[in-house]
Amino acid sequence: MHALTVNGLNSVDYRLPDFGTGEKLRFKAKIAAAMVALLASTGVTAASPANASMPGCQTSWLEYDYRTSSGGRATWSRNCSGSYGLNSLGYELRAGGWSGQVLFSNGANVDFCDWDVIPLERYRVTHIYISATKTTYCKNRDG
Numbered sequence: 001m002h003a004l005t006v007n008g009l010n011s012v013d014y015r016l017p018d019f020g021t022g023e024k025l026r027f028k029a030k031i032a033a034a035m036v037a038l039l040a041s042t043g044v045t046a047a048s049p050a051n052a053s054m055p056g057c058q059t060s061w062l063e064y065d066y067r068t069s070s071g072g073r074a075t076w077s078r079n080c081s082g083s084y085g086l087n088s089l090g091y092e093l094r095a096g097g098w099s100g101q102v103l104f105s106n107g108a109n110v111d112f113c114d115w116d117v118i119p120l121e122r123y124r125v126t127h128i129y130i131s132a133t134k135t136t137y138c139k140n141r142d143g
Contacts (some may be wrong), residue, residue, distance in 0.1 A: 019066040023100050056081040056132040060097030064128060081132035090120030093128070103127035113138035 057080040064076045066088040073091065077085065081098075093102060095116040103109045106126035112118050113135070 039092070047126070058076070058097060060096045062096045062100075062128075062130055063094040064090065065092045065094075066125065067122065078128075078130060081130045084128045086128060088124050089122045089123055090125040091122065092120055093118040098130050099135040100128065100130040101135075111135065111137040113141060 004107060022115070026111075051143050059079065061077045061079045064086075065087075066076060067090075068074050068088075079101060081100075087105075090102070093116075094100050095112045095118070097114050099111075099113045101109050102108060102118065102120070104124050108123075109119060
């Protein structure tokens with residue numbers, strides 16, 4: 001028997017049966033359905049990036065301009081907080097109403113605050129963290 005715990009709220013005991021591939025898939029589907037039911041009963045929902053009414057989302061968008069693999073230019077944008085893994089050469093970040101941090105492949109990072117425009121000089125961006133609340137860096141910088 002194994003116990004499965006989700007955020008310390010409930011546990012489900014389960015035994016992995018030894019049966020054929022089709023039966024294993026059906027069993028996994030049952031486990032997935034049970035997890036969805038468990039999460040739904042706790043009020044946990046998935047945030048949709050397009051839904052600004054979700055916690056951690058707003059109508060203001062962060063925009064990141066980067067170089068595409070074909071050498072063109074594209075814009076990646078988000079309006080919900082989160083931690084986003086990337087791997088691209090950055091041109092510019094427009095923070096919108098967000099604060100957070102950009103991480104680069106060389107280990108360097110840069111903080112950004114509401115409405116900042118950050119030139120990225122085509123350094124390789126590996127991660128963008130968008131904070132749900134104003135970061136300490138911005139509170140100290142902006143007062």
